[in-house]
Amino acid sequence: MQIAIRREPIEGERRVAATPATVATYVREGYQVVVQRDAGAASGYPDAAYFDAGATLVDAVDLTAVDVLAHVRPLEPATIAALKPGAVTVGFAAPAGELDAVAELADRGVTAFSLELVPRISRAQSMDALTSQALIAGYRCVLEAATRFPRFLPLYMTAAGTIPPASVLVLGAGVAGLQAIATAKRLGAKVSAYDVRSASADEVRSMGGTFIHLDLDEDADAAGGYAKELAADRAARQRELLTPHVQAADIIITTAAIPGRPAPRLITADMLTGMTPGSVIVDLAAESGGNVEGSVAGVDTAVAVDGGVITLVGMKDPASTMAFDASRLLAQNIAQLIGLMTVAGALTPDFDDEVVAGACLTHDGAVRHEPTAQAVAERNGAR
Amino acid sequence: MQIAIRREPIEGERRVAATPATVATYVREGYQVVVQRDAGAASGYPDAAYFDAGATLVDAVDLTAVDVLAHVRPLEPATIAALKPGAVTVGFAAPAGELDAVAELADRGVTAFSLELVPRISRAQSMDALTSQALIAGYRCVLEAATRFPRFLPLYMTAAGTIPPASVLVLGAGVAGLQAIATAKRLGAKVSAYDVRSASADEVRSMGGTFIHLDLDEDADAAGGYAKELAADRAARQRELLTPHVQAADIIITTAAIPGRPAPRLITADMLTGMTPGSVIVDLAAESGGNVEGSVAGVDTAVAVDGGVITLVGMKDPASTMAFDASRLLAQNIAQLIGLMTVAGALTPDFDDEVVAGACLTHDGAVRHEPTAQAVAERNGAR
Structure with missing residues (x-):
């Protein structure tokens, strides 16, 4: 299965969703890892370090081939539209604010995990990106x-x-x-x-x-x-x-x-x-x-x-402003969440696990997070 | 005797040579204190506080009437030329660099005390402005x-x-x-x-x-x-x-x-x-x-x-960059040095005191600090 990491497209965003250390973890778990060149440049992680960790460096990620897309900022609807149905995304999704993107994730059949929705229970602390970024x-x-x-x-x-x-x-x-x-x-x-x-x-x-x-x-x-x-x-x-x-x-x-x-x-x-x-x-x-x-x-x-x-x-x-350490913690949060769902080198979410179920924003064409589903429905009704 | 404090004329210099607290000290000692309006504005000391401490606020200090001029940055030759002979100045004088100003101080008959020359002995610690500013x-x-x-x-x-x-x-x-x-x-x-x-x-x-x-x-x-x-x-x-x-x-x-x-x-x-x-x-x-x-x-x-x-x-x-506290310490250093030389409300330097003698840059038409005197002489010879 392929995990992809892009250079964050939003101007001013200096973080990256994977560090060389988490890339090495993914490779050990059996994933094929694709990293866009310069993805870590602004946060202080050079391409050579990703390569040494086992990543394949590419000029542009082919979204149609991606099984798992790790990201920092909420994805743009255009990016989501290019993903294949059944693809998995893990990152900040701003479910309360980015309703267009949420609707697109559901429509496209993407299984999206939102870091904002990771339950605040002790077993999920290592995946709690709101906490790690708030520390910064x-x-x-x-x-x-x-x-x-x-x-x-x-x-x-x-x-x-x-x-x-x-x-x-x-x-x-x-x-x-x-x-x-x-x-x-x-x-x-x-x-x-x-x-x-x-x-x-x-x-x-x-x-x-x-x-x-x-x-x-x-x-x-x-x-x-x-x-x-x-x-x-x-x-x-x-x-x-x-x-x-x-x-x-x-x-x-x-x-x-x-x-x-x-x-x-x-x-x-x-x-x-x-x-x-x-x-x-x-x-x-x-x-x-x-x-x-x-x-x-x-x-x-x-x-x-x-x-x-x-x-x-x-x-x-x-x-x-502290992109090196912010990325180090965030990438680790993402890797922990992906690790929780990884079975024999493949991302296989167990929706009976409260962390997995809680963090899931969209799956199988539906918005799984109830308040967000309501907001999307209201928005659709208002149109 | 009149002590005057000007708004520092050098662009970017935010400190001031006296705070309301040191003005109050001077007034208690028997001095008349004149403060240029907005002298403390950039360092966070408002005119009203100087007034309350007993200062007379003026739009421009009349240099010809000044007995003691407290300053932060080395004085410009033009400023020195406006002082009356026998006037006293206390502040940073950059004796190693500002040879024109030093020569002018001597020529004009000004008694200049240079904070850089305060001896590093324990009795003079409270006057050591190099130390107080280095702390910042x-x-x-x-x-x-x-x-x-x-x-x-x-x-x-x-x-x-x-x-x-x-x-x-x-x-x-x-x-x-x-x-x-x-x-x-x-x-x-x-x-x-x-x-x-x-x-x-x-x-x-x-x-x-x-x-x-x-x-x-x-x-x-x-x-x-x-x-x-x-x-x-x-x-x-x-x-x-x-x-x-x-x-x-x-x-x-x-x-x-x-x-x-x-x-x-x-x-x-x-x-x-x-x-x-x-x-x-x-x-x-x-x-x-x-x-x-x-x-x-x-x-x-x-x-x-x-x-x-x-x-x-x-x-x-x-x-x-920390002008409030920098001025607080610097003004205190200056006030301590002036206090050491004050007898019955008048500035009366005792040149037998090693602190007074050590800090004196020019007096009675001569450069008193030997290395600076040599540098001035060499400069004059080279002309």
Whole structure:
């Protein structure tokens, strides 16, 4: 069976779906591996290393011959249309957003596995690409904040006086938020964090952060460790209670996301006005609507406050800024999922396995993921 | 007596020679303090804070009325010519480079104190601006490296496999180098360091770094904790012995400087070829000739290596990137030096004090710093 890896076609995407190490795994498992030339160039994996691992290098992947296509970004409908019926795809599929592609995958009879749908159970941790990529994002956003901050993060006691540590506030304590806490602590900052899920308090503390309790009399833990959306009046009360914490912070990292929904608005423009000039906010959710009013993905915005300006950073695609390690983890996640489904050198999904069934987006002409199937049906009905 | 602080006239210089805190000190000591409007704007100190501290804000400082001029960058000859004879200046004067300005200071009868000349003795630590600004540079260059490095610095043990820590090599273990070691360690990297001064081995270890001993059979400790220049054959041998360490490093920070001389060339282009693609070199000495062949101050250069490219970063003015804290320390250094010379609200230098005498560049029409006096005399002779 042939596994193919293409150079990611989307501009700016630097990751690759397989590294030489995972190619070697596929070869050992009995697959024939085809890699497009320069597929790993932007992430630091040269063609020669893929060749040495046992891959066949090609100028362009012949999609009609592919049995398994490993990919990073959601596939374009045109790419899907070129696959043979029964082909298998494994990668990010953005099931909530890319409904055209999902419909095409089903129509084409492709068996698509979506990394976003891998169940958050311990047996599937090694396949959890949302987690592995969020690790990168959490680390990265602290570096982005630190380089824009006109002060030290650590405490310094010098002959010319003592410099106090920076105060970092992290909003949203999922994987990215916890990693941001850990990285800011490494750099010596004083870190506090808030999450609408009260269950995260212990995790925040274990990373060295101080957990902020807000008197919201509602908890928002949803299944799978994700957060659910707050009612409008609760969200307003949340913002009101957060305001003094926002204004006391030198650096704010926002990481709040709700699966399949726009990012919650945690910070409004009004809340920024009391911040100290020079402060920096990094909005990790800028690409999905933004936790902070006014943030634009990929753009630094100067916001006027009393006595100066603060910098609002809309993070864009943090994983691609560290493409080597991001690809290393992502490729491993994909290889683990493919390995789980491999029997005697052939990809043979066992739909009785909850990981396989959970990760499956389309199979045999149907959309298998129920919420996505409904969204596709609604979209078709609306046409 | 009037102390004046101007907005630094040099493009890109974001620091300021006094903060509201040091203005308050001057006022307490009995000085009248004049601050040019927006002097602290770029470093995050608003006019209102200077006013509250007791300063008089002016649109332009009347240089003819100034008794003491505190400054960051070396003064322009035109500025010096406007000062009254007997005026005192305190700031960086670059005595080895700015000979025109030095001659003008002497000709004009200005009493100039150069922060570069403050003796490195423990009593003068609080006035040591080279040290305080090097602290900034050492911290900063690690952040610059980390944001350009396509991998994590720390070790990560994840469900998708273990990511090894980055290997950081620091060349030159003065204040900046030690701070770079400390910051890279904070971020979880494996750090080794080399300095031609064998005395620095213990300091490197105390920061958590591994000291690299090269078999050079010559030591290069000079007075004041600085390094002296190596003979050409020793320098070549040093490069040869450093090569395997350079090629094993993921990130290299070079900080080697020799007072009054061009920076030593520690790394040649040849030595880079064996480095791993994605590696990053930050040359802190780029503005004084560069420790690394090909580095250009303020520019990132991609250097081709086997299988990809590495990034060579020529650091430029790192202190201005963190102007708030850089100014805080620098202003304190200046205030300590002025405080040492203040008697009953007037600046009254006691030239029997070794700190005052050591820091004095010009006084009473003469260049007091012997090496600079010689350089000025040679320059005049050559005309």
